[in-house]
Amino acid sequence: MSNYYIGVDLGGTKILTAISNDKGEILKKIKLPTEAEKGKDHIIDNIVKSIENVMKSVDADSEKIIRIGLGSPGPLNLEEGIIYTSPNLYWENVPVVKILEERIGIEVSLENDANAAALGEKWFGAGKGINNMIYMTVSTGIGGGIIIDNKILHGVNYGAGEIGHFIIEKDGPLCGCGNNGCFEAVASGTALNRKGKYLASMNPESLLYKLVDGDFNKIDGKVIAKAAEMGDKLALGIWADEAINLGIGIANLLNIFNTEMVVLGGGVMNAWELFYDEMMKTIKEYAFESVYNSVEIRRSVLGSDVGVIGAIAVAMEDRLLK
């Protein structure tokens, strides 16, 4: 008679739901479209449907499900299980935990999606056995979760860990949050693409320009990586710059947290070889020696499953902390 855990990774475009055994091994995974535009009740229906489907797939009745973990974009109130606002879901003040528990009859734990991902990497990914680590995801934006003594740093009202929004370049580029010079505004995939478009437009002789036939809208991380791999100096410079910006942001966090590990995820990591050396050089330059010497910088190993495996880690947390 085995027990099960369920993880739900609630995103703006898709709901990824998985059921695991009590070792955290995924037995079945289901992807449904969120269809956020159809409204709150429809989203809830989709979540419930996905949960019922994974349960059916392993023939598990609800008594065998110990807990459901739900990873969601924030801001959230974890204690009360409320999603305050979520622009991608068009939600406001939805007591999602209460609603789901009433519908399904299984206890639900809510966690911020980036924190859930951090727990996923910590318990089942690159951070296994590590008690103090920073998880950072670099894609459209920069987010993350900070784990101290095996637990997420939440802050007094679940606002901690906004590692994309510390200023590293005073009066620097404008950020989506309205400030200038946030780490996210300088080092995210969006910042990288913007730089690529701008620099290509000024350098029509570059390979980057030629790869998109001058159509700058086609420039993204993939194209910039391709150009760099083909030896384009412009693209290589963009990655060197990205490496330095990532390195400064990571060193900032290390001088504050002195963790054993930093795990890096998100789309920008696909170009790992193009920035790793320069990033490490920058971290070494900006972090204190003992801090640099005691940290390992690793790439996320869970890939696009990090969210749903993280949600399972949220569900399993009581067990894992034993």
Next chain:
Amino acid sequence: MSNYYIGVDLGGTKILTAISNDKGEILKKIKLPTEAEKGKDHIIDNIVKSIENVMKSVDADSEKIIRIGLGSPGPLNLEEGIIYTSPNLYWENVPVVKILEERIGIEVSLENDANAAALGEKWFGAGKGINNMIYMTVSTGIGGGIIIDNKILHGVNYGAGEIGHFIIEKDGPLCGCGNNGCFEAVASGTALNRKGKYLASMNPESLLYKLVDGDFNKIDGKVIAKAAEMGDKLALGIWADEAINLGIGIANLLNIFNTEMVVLGGGVMNAWELFYDEMMKTIKEYAFESVYNSVEIRRSVLGSDVGVIGAIAVAMEDRLLK
């Protein structure tokens, strides 16, 4: 029959030692010169002498002393009680805890001085009753201690909390640590003075220039404050700039830690009224709304005793955490 605790604040120029009852109330305080240039053994002798003196002053024999807390500049190894290096003490790899315990026969706890100060403000100062707070001291440099769930954030090898050394201005002014644009390089008292000297030298018509009769070496925080209080636009601008830099650094930390309180100490705080409003405006601008709304920014209340009271808090920590 009461019990006692002893705190020792070991600095480069003076040793401040105090004995308290089991409520942490100071019964006697003694200041001795460190005389660091006379070597390690002499400093140890001075520490021992100061401890014996405060014990004698309240007629306490060593069985009644529960523990001694020692606050010291770092880097340290707290677990093994070693001061690795201390430029001000000319020390290297001194097992200070073992040495003192053998000399005095009382258990000693070592803590980084900024962390000790944070504990002092948390248990006996501005942060009473607060479980999550950042203590920041702004004087020659910027240092601090971060308290999460009542305990200091130490990191994996006691390197956490170096809040003076995250980059807020990429390619900004050179810092003593060798990097450019550290929070300390931008917002410390040293940075403030440097700006005052530079700007006064370019503006001989300013009141700041006149107050020192053109002798820029005389310009310090006090003079810049005096000029500002007298309405000097140059000096007022320097404080406005300081306020913005402090505000950005504090907002950075709040977006990461989401604490209930920030306690600000150090010499620069003597000009509190000259920068407080603008600093708060900046924090509001750069911190997330819920993070800003849940934090209180307060001035240190322990003044120059913060180090020794902090050392007592270190000695009392087991009791305080009960």
